[in-house]
Structure formats: C-alpha cells, structure tokens
Amino acid sequence: MDMSSGHGMSHMSMGEGVPSLPHLQNFYWATVCTAIGCATLINLYNKALYRQRMTATSSAQLYPSRPKAPLPRTIATIYALGREVSYASFRFNLSSKQWPWILPLRLPWSSPTVGRALLVVAELVLVLVLCFYKLDPNDQWQWEDIGYRTGYVATAQIPLVVLLAGKRNIIAWFTGTSYERLNWLHRWVARILFLTVTIHMGFWFASWDRYDYIKIQLATNPIAQRGFAAWCILLWIVLSSLAPSRRWNYELFVMQHVITFVGFFVAVYLHVPAAVKFWVWISVGFFLFDRLCRAGATLVVNVSLLNKSPKSLAPKATFESLSGDTTRITITSPSFKWKAGQHVFLSCHGLAPLQAHPFTIASLPADGKLEFLVKSKSGGTRRFFRHAEKTQTLPQASYNNSHDRSVILEGPYGRIRPLRQFDSVFLIAGSSGATFTIPLMREIVSYWMAHTQAGLDTDNRPSSSFQGAATRFIRFVWVIKSRSQYTWFASQLERIQATVDRLKNASYNVELEMSIYITCDEKLEAVDTFLRRQDVPESKDPIDGKEITFAPKDGTLDCVASTQSSTDDSEETNPSDIQVDSACSSAQMQDKAVTTCGPNGVCCCTQTIENEAEAVESGRQCHCQCGVDSIEAVNESAVPIQYFEQDKPSSGASPAEEKLEKVHFPSVPMMSGRPESRRLIREMLEQAFGESAVVVCGPQGLVDDVRRSVVCLSDDRAVHKGTGAQGIYLHTESFGY
Numbered sequence: 001m002d003m004s005s006g007h008g009m010s011h012m013s014m015g016e017g018v019p020s021l022p023h024l025q026n027f028y029w030a031t032v033c034t035a036i037g038c039a040t041l042i043n044l045y046n047k048a049l050y051r052q053r054m055t056a057t058s059s060a061q062l063y064p065s066r067p068k069a070p071l072p073r074t075i076a077t078i079y080a081l082g083r084e085v086s087y088a089s090f091r092f093n094l095s096s097k098q099w100p101w102i103l104p105l106r107l108p109w110s111s112p113t114v115g116r117a118l119l120v121v122a123e124l125v126l127v128l129v130l131c132f133y134k135l136d137p138n139d140q141w142q143w144e145d146i147g148y149r150t151g152y153v154a155t156a157q158i159p160l161v162v163l164l165a166g167k168r169n170i171i172a173w174f175t176g177t178s179y180e181r182l183n184w185l186h187r188w189v190a191r192i193l194f195l196t197v198t199i200h201m202g203f204w205f206a207s208w209d210r211y212d213y214i215k216i217q218l219a220t221n222p223i224a225q226r227g228f229a230a231w232c233i234l235l236w237i238v239l240s241s242l243a244p245s246r247r248w249n250y251e252l253f254v255m256q257h258v259i260t261f262v263g264f265f266v267a268v269y270l271h272v273p274a275a276v277k278f279w280v281w282i283s284v285g286f287f288l289f290d291r292l293c294r295a296g297a298t299l300v301v302n303v304s305l306l307n308k309s310p311k312s313l314a315p316k317a318t319f320e321s322l323s324g325d326t327t328r329i330t331i332t333s334p335s336f337k338w339k340a341g342q343h344v345f346l347s348c349h350g351l352a353p354l355q356a357h358p359f360t361i362a363s364l365p366a367d368g369k370l371e372f373l374v375k376s377k378s379g380g381t382r383r384f385f386r387h388a389e390k391t392q393t394l395p396q397a398s399y400n401n402s403h404d405r406s407v408i409l410e411g412p413y414g415r416i417r418p419l420r421q422f423d424s425v426f427l428i429a430g431s432s433g434a435t436f437t438i439p440l441m442r443e444i445v446s447y448w449m450a451h452t453q454a455g456l457d458t459d460n461r462p463s464s465s466f467q468g469a470a471t472r473f474i475r476f477v478w479v480i481k482s483r484s485q486y487t488w489f490a491s492q493l494e495r496i497q498a499t500v501d502r503l504k505n506a507s508y509n510v511e512l513e514m515s516i517y518i519t520c521d522e523k524l525e526a527v528d529t530f531l532r533r534q535d536v537p538e539s540k541d542p543i544d545g546k547e548i549t550f551a552p553k554d555g556t557l558d559c560v561a562s563t564q565s566s567t568d569d570s571e572e573t574n575p576s577d578i579q580v581d582s583a584c585s586s587a588q589m590q591d592k593a594v595t596t597c598g599p600n601g602v603c604c605c606t607q608t609i610e611n612e613a614e615a616v617e618s619g620r621q622c623h624c625q626c627g628v629d630s631i632e633a634v635n636e637s638a639v640p641i642q643y644f645e646q647d648k649p650s651s652g653a654s655p656a657e658e659k660l661e662k663v664h665f666p667s668v669p670m671m672s673g674r675p676e677s678r679r680l681i682r683e684m685l686e687q688a689f690g691e692s693a694v695v696v697c698g699p700q701g702l703v704d705d706v707r708r709s710v711v712c713l714s715d716d717r718a719v720h721k722g723t724g725a726q727g728i729y730l731h732t733e734s735f736g737y
Contacts, residue, residue, distance in 0.1 A: 018134045025156040031126055043176030053421045057470045064470045065423040065690030080727040084714040086115025087707055087730055110704040120188045127192055143207040150200035155272055155279045157193045162283045166290035178415040187241055194238045201231050230267035233260055251355045298410045301336050316404040321388035323484035325376040334370045340439035344411030351387055352380030362435040373488055375432045416731050420444050423690030424473040426681055430698025434478050436733055437697055438489050444471050445496055448510055475684045476514040477675050493668055516670040519605045609673040678709035691726050697733035
C-alpha cells in the first residue's frame with residue numbers, strides 16, 4: 001500500500017535465492033506470452049488444416065475432412081481429448097428450500113466450462129506463486145516484503161487486463177478468435193488483479209496495525225491515500241461489472257466503466273514508484289491503440305468520402321416492424337465486406353442517442369445489403385421497434401426516404417472457423433439466434449451451387465464433394481416461440497431447401513435437413529404435440545431470384561386436433577381468439593374438443609420431442625395459447641412468401657374464417673415442443689465420414705444443453721480413441737452481454 005519508500009526496492013534482495021521484483025514481473029509476462037504463443041501455434045495449425053482440406057476438396061478426394069495419415073490422426077486424437085475436457089461443465093439442480101441464500105441465482109445453474117476454469121485457475125496460481133514465493137505470510141517481519149512484491153505483481157497485470165478488453169484485440173488476432181470470446185477472461189483477470197491489490201493492501205494494513213498506525217497513514221500519507229483510492233475504484237469496477245449490473249443498463253455500464261478505469265489509471269500512476277510507472281504507460285498505450293484503430297475503421301466504414309460510396313455522407317437504414325416485437329433494419333449498398341456469423345455495433349443517435357448495440361448480420365455480402373433482426377427489449381431496441389411501427393402505419397404514397405435514419409456502424413467483428421471444411425454441420429438456434437446460423441448455412445449452400453460444374457469429373461458424373469466445400473450434410477434446427485417468427489426467414493429457408501433439392505435431383509452428394517420447433521419456453525432450460533409437414537411441389541428455378549410458390553398437394557389444410565387428454569372441461573372456442581397453432585377453420589374447431597395445454601398443468605409445447613420422424617408423421621398439434629402470435633401477425637409478416645391461395649370463402653364467411661383461410665404451412669417441418677439435442681446430434685455424427693461441427697446460438701439454457709450433449713457424445717462414441725469415430729468442433733454463441 002505504501003510504496004513511497006519503494007523506489008529502491010526493485011533491485012533490493014528479500015533474501016538468498018529470492019528473485020528481484022522486476023524479475024518477477026518479467027516472469028509473469030514470459031508465462032503469459034508463452035500461453036499466447038501456444039494458442040497462436042494452434043491457430044496456425046487450424047489454418048493449415050483448413051487449406052489442406054480445401055486442397056483435397058478441389059482435387060475431388062474422398063472425405064477430405066477425415067484424417068488419414070498417422071500424424072494427423074494423432075493430432076486429431078489429442079484435439080478430441082482436449083475438447084472433451086474443455087467443453088465439459090457441471091449442472092447444479094439446487095433446491096431453494098435447502099439453499100435459500102442462492103435464490104437470486106438462475107436455477108438450474110451450469111458451471112463455467114472446465115477449459116475456462118482451468119485457464120482462470122492457472123492465472124490465479126501463477127499470481128499467487130509470484131506473490132508468496134520464498135516468503136512466509138505467517139512471519140510478521142516479512143509482511144512489508146509481501147506488500148511490496150504484491151504491489152509490483154499487481155502493476156504488471158494491468159496491461160493484460162487492458163489487452164483483453166480491446167475490440168481491435170491483438171491477442172485475438174494471434175489466437176484466431178474475437179474480442180467477445182475473450183471478454184470473460186478480461187473480467188476474470190481483472191478480478192484476480194483485484195485480489196492481488198487486496199492482498200497488497202491487507203499486508204500493509206497488517207504491518208501498520210501492529211503499531212495502531214492505519215488511520216494515521218490514511219490521514220497523512222499521500223501515497224497511502226492514492227493507493228486506497230485506487231483500491232476503492234477497482235472494487236467499484238469489479239462489482240459494477242457483474243452480470244446483473246451489465247444487463248440492467250449496458251450503455252450506462254460502458255460509460256461509467258471507461259471513466260472509472262481512467263480514474264484507476266491516474267490513481268495507480270500517482271501511487272506506484274517511478275521504477276514501475278512504465279507499466280501504466282504500456283496500459284495507456286494499449287488502450288489508445290485500440291481506440292484509434294476503432295475510430296479510424298469507423299470513419300472509413302461510415303464516411304462516404306473515405307470509402308468512395310456514392311451514397312449520402314453516412315449510411316441510411318430502413319426500419320421495418322415484424323412479428324414478435326422484432327425490427328428488421330436494412331442498409332443497402334454497404335461499404336465493407338463481412339463474413340457469415342459476424343456482427344457490427346450499430347448506433348442511431350436520432351432514435352437512441354449515445355447508444356451502440358451489437359447486432360449479428362443476418363445477410364451475406366452477395367445480397368448487396370446489411371440486414372439485422374433486432375428483438376425489442378428496452379431502451380434503444382424498443383425505440384427502433386416503435387419507429388418501425390410508426391413508419392409502417394403511414395400510407396404507402398406518403399412514405400419516402402425521409403423516414404430512413406442515418407446510422408453509424410462499427411465492425412465487423414466476430415470469427416468462427418470456416419464451416420465448409422467439416423464433413424457434417426449441425427446448426428441449432430433459438431429465436432433470433434437464427435441470424436447467426438442461417439447465414440452460415442446459406443454460405444455453405446452457396447459454395448455447393450457455385451462449384452457444381454467444378455464438381456464434375458471427366459465422365460460428367462458428380463464427385464463426392466465440390467471444390468470449395470468439403471461439407472456433405474447440414475442439419476438445421478430452429479426453436480421459436482410462435483409460428484409467425486418463421487416468416488422472418490421464410491423466403492431464405494424455402495429457397496435453400498429448393499436449391500438443395502435441385503442439387504440432389506442432379507445426383508449431387510449433398511444433404512440438408514431442417515426442422516422448426518415451436519415452444520413457449522424461451523429460456524429452454526429444462527404427450528408431445530406436433531404440426532404436419534406439407535410436401536413441396538416443383539418450383540421455379542431458385543437461382544433466378546424469382547419467387548417460389550409452395551402448396552399442399554390437395555390445396556387444402558386439414559384440421560389437426562390434439563389427442564392430449566385433460567382433466568378440465570373443454571371450453572367453446574371463439575373464432576376471433578383462435579391462435580396460429582390452431583390451423584383449422586372455426587367451424588371445424590367447434591366440432592372438435594381442443595385442449596389448451598398438457599396434463600398436470602404442464603404446457604404441451606414445452607415437452608421434449610424424442611422422435612422427430614414420428615412427430616412429423618403423427619400430425620398431432622399443441623393448442624396452447626402460450627406465447628403464440630395472432631393470425632393477423634402471421635398474415636402481415638408473411639408478405640414476402642407466395643403461398644398457395646385457397647378459394648375465397650363464401651359470402652357468409654366470418655372475418656375470422658377469412659383470416660384462417662390465409663394461414664398456410666411452410667415446406668419445412670414444424671413441431672410443437674422442444675428438441676432433444678443429444679439425439680439430433682448423434683444422428684448427424686453416425687452418418688459423418690469426417691470431422692463434424694456443432695454451432696449453437698440462443699438462450700443460455702439451449703447453449704448449455706447442446707454443450708453437454710456434445711461432451712457426452714464425444715465420450716460415448718470414444719471420439720478418436722481407436723474407434724475411427726470423428727472429432728466434434730463446437731462453437732457457441734449466447735444472448736446477453
């Protein structure tokens with residue numbers, strides 16, 4: 001705490017064989033750089049593996065994503081074992097009666113992954129060893145020595161905290177990841193820094209307390225005052241960075257976080273001796289480097305004079321309201337390129353001043369536009385949705401570009417290993433998480449289509465894979481709250497399916513399976529009822545960009561009644577209150593007893609579907625009213641798709657019947673319930689001939705469930721442990737900050 005007399009301590013020996021303080025600081029950074037170097041080597045190997053697989057794909061080798069030589073198989077085995085351990089986490093189902101003090105926590109609770117925990121423990125052990133090596137904390141005559149050493153070790157940790165916080169992240173660039181995947185480590189390193197500073201202050205206080213000297217030091221010693229101020233600021237930074245504070249008001253959190261960290265820099269600089277002030281300057285340099293890079297990139301992206309864009313001075317965005325309190329934001333002719341799965345920070349100061357929100361890009365560069373689907377929560381996203389609703393209520397003749405708003409974009413950010421190098425890809429998303437997975441699926445399919453001619457051999461017969469895509473099989477699962485949310489991506493999903501069907505009809509060895517699950521359980525933490533799939537007839541060429549019209553075989557929609565029993569008496573259904581999950585006319589509904597929920601008060605659409613094939617064939621359906629949008633919302637949001645038009649109802653038909661006549665099934669199978677991720681992933685792995693990828697984006701409950709499924713399947717199938725089974729690459733994205 002009191003380092004005023006420590007200017008000469010840097011080279012003073014604390015005993016025989018005890019390293020000097022600068023030596024300990026250098027050792028800390030040598031260890032950190034070694035860890036970064038190991039991660040960099042892994043990144044370089046992944047890049048080399050990707051190039052090797054793409055080369056094998058272009059030469060039409062069979063199963064290019066499968067390691068064949070002994071060395072690649074050995075490395076794949078090590079990878080598989082490391083992944084199995086690092087992906088693992090523990091689930092705690094604690095009773096609030098037995099553990100009342102944990103009521104604020106989300107139950108059931110999943111621990112951090114073993115990989116993350118090991119990394120944090122390694123950092124903690126390194127710091128504690130450096131703090132106490134060859135010093136006895138029980139010896140009161142060494143308390144000041146421990147105080148000096150912990151102060152020096154803490155000072156050396158500050159640059160790492162700043163490095164991990166930057167968006168133009170140097171560590172992320174070397175290791176092949178992105179800033180958001182290092183943000184958790186930034187928080188934990190900062191917490192370990194706080195622990196080190198607390199130990200530093202505690203041993204100085206303990207030394208002063210022997211002489212009842214604490215109050216006098218804090219009252220008269222400027223160095224002690226500045227050190228105590230730095231500790232108080234760091235305490236506030238750590239507490240305000242906890243998840244509840246970030247979720248309460250993220251914009252306010254970011255603003256105060258930067259201001260308080262600047263205050264921490266100042267207090268530390270005034271507190272530490274001159275010999276270690278350069279660590280503070282290094283931290284300031286890293287901070288300014290990140291800010292200048294971000295500012296320069298933002299100017300190039302947004303100012304038309306710098307990016308040679310013919311548009312206005314700043315990008316213009318169109319806001320469109322969709323069902324489910326969702327806003328579609330569209331920016332035409334963007335000035336930069338991006339990859340599927342990336343995101344940008346979007347600011348619209350005309351609607352939400354001083355706010356910048358990260359949104360996943362839901363389109364591909366080939367679309368010629370940036371598109372975002374933003375779920376309305378509170379603050380800026382709520383203002384976006386209200387503006388979209390307001391503009392859409394205007395008459396079409398009065399709507400013009402004056403209702404578009406200028407926006408500022410920062411990015412793109414985010415990185416994922418190219419999925420086209422994997423033999424099979426499993427994509428699962430919850431709600432708006434589809435903005436991440438659908439572009440990834442479209443990207444792979446675009447490689448299939450772009451290289452169909454290159455995939456023909458001399459006999460004009462299709463080869464096993466195409467140049468540019470080693471992927472043979474894609475499994476896509478989307479979990480939504482109501483059927484109207486399907487219309488967010490209806491056009492894209494229908495065209496993707498039609499494109500793959502066209503390739504299969506041409507005898508190309510590709511496969512795509514898609515499923516939509518409808519459940520009112522938005523968190524996805526945790527009989528069965530289902531919807532019927534309709535067949536897709538021949539369609540127009542999807543490559544021409546024309547609309548595709550789909551229709552049921554007989555041009556009619558059957559009423560599907562629930563076979564679920566209920567102890568309650570069925571109530572008569574009002575046609576005007578019928579929700580979209582009830583896909584039959586009011587007259588039919590009155591003739592059938594419809595249950596609104598499952599037995600024992602459990603909602604039928606929250607139950608897990610164990611057999612998807614049986615679910616599709618059974619055609620059973622859940623009739624609950626939980627979280628389901630009205631038919632008006634479905635019809636209004638279904639404009640982009642040309643569905644089969646039934647005959648108009650008779651003149652005596654009610655308005656509700658007329659609306660029901662416009663409800664149509666998509667070609668993608670829909671089921672009421674929750675997916676059983678382990679079974680779905682197992683089915684994909686059993687048909688795989690090479691390494692597979694599993695990508696999940698959605699609520700934390702869904703992410704945890706998929707992660708546990710991957711770990712269990714890796715262990716059950718003995719991945720790369722002599723059985724020849726292939727490895728599993730897992731990429732997770734969860735909602736929240």
